[in-house]
Amino acid sequence: MQQNPVKVYVSVVNQQVMTDKHSSPWEYELTITKEYIPIFEHLFDQMNQLEFRNFLRSHLPYVPYHFDSDNHEIDIRTMKLYALIHEFTDTETRKFIEKLPYFRSVPAQQ
Numbered sequence: 001m002q003q004n005p006v007k008v009y010v011s012v013v014n015q016q017v018m019t020d021k022h023s024s025p026w027e028y029e030l031t032i033t034k035e036y037i038p039i040f041e042h043l044f045d046q047m048n049q050l051e052f053r054n055f056l057r058s059h060l061p062y063v064p065y066h067f068d069s070d071n072h073e074i075d076i077r078t079m080k081l082y083a084l085i086h087e088f089t090d091t092e093t094r095k096f097i098e099k100l101p102y103f104r105s106v107p108a109q110q
Helices: 034-057 069-088 091-098
Strands: 006-011 016-018 028-032
Touching: 006 034, 016 034, 028 034, 028 069, 034 069, 069 091
Parallel strands: none
Antiparallel strands: 006 016, 006 028
């Protein structure tokens, strides 16, 4: 059964997806079906877990930051977020996202 699209407001900075535009600051307005909302929430949860592991790793001086695989995993999730936003936003925002380095580069999967 096809659901009706709704407007949602996404804040990548605050890692939130909202249905009320006045509930919190947001960066992107999307028109999606409600079945996509859990995808955003799942990506945000994964990023939070990876960032916590980064915090723990930061206390180990013998692991250089640029060799930390969690950083690459966060980048991959960020790229997925922007790809989803690009898919469901307006033309002006699409053009902006297409200029972002996260959108243009595709990392090699390991």
